[in-house]
Amino acid sequence: xxxxxxxxxxxxxxxxxxxxxxxxxxxxxxxxxxxxxxxxxxxxxxxxxxxxxxxxxxxxxxxxxxxxxxxxxxxxxxxxxxxxxxxxxxxxxxxxxxxxxxxxxxxxxxxxxxxxxxxxxxxxxxxxxxxxxxxxxxxxxxxxxxxxxxxxxxxxxxxxxxxxxxxxxxxxxxxxxxxxxxxxxxxxxxxxxxxxxxxxxxxxxxxxxxxxxxxxxxxxxxxxxxxxxxxxxxxxxxxxxxxxxxxxxxxxxxxxxxxxxxxxxxxxxxxxxxxxxxxxxxxxxxxxxxxxxxxxxxxxxxxxxxxxxxxxxxxxxxxxxxxxxxxx
DNA sequence: TATGCACGTTGTCCTGTCAA
DNA sequence: TTGACAGGACAACGTGCATA
Numbered sequence: 001x002x003x004x005x006x007x008x009x010x011x012x013x014x015x016x017x018x019x020x021x022x023x024x025x026x027x028x029x030x031x032x033x034x035x036x037x038x039x040x041x042x043x044x045x046x047x048x049x050x051x052x053x054x055x056x057x058x059x060x061x062x063x064x065x066x067x068x069x070x071x072x073x074x075x076x077x078x079x080x081x082x083x084x085x086x087x088x089x090x091x092x093x094x095x096x097x098x099x100x101x102x103x104x105x106x107x108x109x110x111x112x113x114x115x116x117x118x119x120x121x122x123x124x125x126x127x128x129x130x131x132x133x134x135x136x137x138x139x140x141x142x143x144x145x146x147x148x149x150x151x152x153x154x155x156x157x158x159x160x161x162x163x164x165x166x167x168x169x170x171x172x173x174x175x176x177x178x179x180x181x182x183x184x185x186x187x188x189x190x191x192x193x194x195x196x197x198x199x200x201x202x203x204x205x206x207x208x209x210x211x212x213x214x215x216x217x218x219x220x221x222x223x224x225x226x227x228x229x230x231x232x233x234x235x236x237x238x239x240x241x242x243x244x245x246x247x248x249x250x251x252x253x254x255x256x257x258x259x260x261x262x263x264x265x266x267x268x269x270x271x272x273x274x275x276x277x278x279x280x281x282x283x284x285x286x287x288x289x290x291x292x293x294x295x296x297x298x299x300x301x302x303x304x305x306x307x308x309x310x311x312x313x314x315x316x317x318x319x320x321x322x323x324x325x326x327x328x
Numbered sequence: 329t330a331t332g333c334a335c336g337t338t339g340t341c342c343t344g345t346c347a348a
Numbered sequence: 349t350t351g352a353c354a355g356g357a358c359a360a361c362g363t364g365c366a367t368a
Contacts (some may be wrong), residue, residue, distance in 0.1 A: 021354055055335095056336035057337055
C-alpha cells in the first residue's frame with residue numbers, strides 16, 4: 001500500500017493522545033464527547049489539514065452521501081435547471097450529486113444506472129427515457145431508493161407536473177386569450193407519459209372551446225436539430241394552416257420561434273416548463289409551469305426521506321400547474 | 329489458487345470516573 | 349449505590365496486494 005502524506009484520524013490521535021475512535025466522534029461533534037475535547041481535537045485537525053476520507057466512511061457506513069441524477073438530455077435548459085436545483089437542495093442534506101446523461105437511449109440509461117451503482121450512490125433521481133421499463137425493474141430489484149422526475153412509468157415512484165392540465169391550460173390560452181382556432185401541437189414522443197397526457201389536455205381544451213380536433217395538427221418530434229423545421233415545412237407543403245402553436249416544452253417553443261423567424265408568420269406560441277423563471281434572459285414566452293414547488297424540490301425531499309428511513313420511495317406526486325403569461 | 333492482511337472510518341458495546 | 353458522562357476496544361465494511 002502506498003503511503004501518502006494525507007492526514008488520517010490515526011495521525012490526529014497520536015498528536016492529541018486520544019484514540020482514533022474518540023477523534024472520529026469529536027470531529028463529528030457527537031454529544032458523547034465533551035465540548036472542550038471536541039474543540040481541542042477539531043482545532044488540531046484543522047491545523048494538520050485533515051480532510052475526511054469519504055471512501056473509508058462509505059466502506060463502513062454503506063453510504064456515500066451521493067445521489068445519481070440521470071437525465072435524458074442535459075443540453076435541455078430544463079434539465080440544466082433541474083440539476084442546479086437538485087444539487088443545491090441535496091447539499092442542504094449534506095449530499096452531492098452525480099450527473100449522468102442518457103440521450104433518451106435505453107442502453108445508455110442502463111449503463112448509467114450500473115455506473116452509478118458501482119459508485120455506491122445512495123439513491124437515484126431519474127428522468128426515464130422512452131421504453132425504460134426493464135431498466136426501472138432492474139433498478140427496483142437493487143433495493144436502492146429512486147424517484148422518477150418529469151415522467152410517469154407504471155407504478156414507479158415519481159414526481160411530475162399535472163401534464164393533462166398543462167396541455168389544457170396552454171391550448172385554452174391560445175383559444176381564449178388569442179382567439180385561435182387552428183392550434184398546432186408540436187408534441188414529444190407519445191411513448192412518454194407527459195406527451196400522452198398533454199395531448200389529452202389539449203383535446204379537452206379544444207372540445208371546451210368548440211374547436212374540432214384535427215389530427216394533422218398534432219406532430220410528434222424529437223429534439224434532434226431540424227425536426228421542427230421539417231414539420232413546419234411539411235404542413236406548408238400540404239397546405240395545412242395553423243394560427244397558434246402549443247409546444248411540448250419551452251425548448252421546442254424556442255426552436256419553433258427560431259424556425260418561424262424570417263418567414264413573416266406572427267403566430268402566438270405557448271410552451272411548458274416556464275424556464276424563464278430561472279433563465280430570465282430568454283425571450284418572452286407564454287408558458288405553463290409548476291404553480292408552487294418545483295419537481296426537483298419534491299423529488300429531493302422524497303428521496304432524502306427514503307434514504308433517511310432506509311425505505312423506498314413509494315409515492316406518485318402530481319404537481320399543480322399554472323399559466324405564466326409572457327408579459328409582452 | 330486460497331488466504332490473510334492492510335487501508336481509514338465508524339457503530340456498538342464496554343469501562344472508568346465522578347458527583348449526587 | 350446509582351446514574352450520567354467521557355472515552356476506549358472491537359469489529360466490520362470493500363478491495364488490492366502479498367504470502368503461503
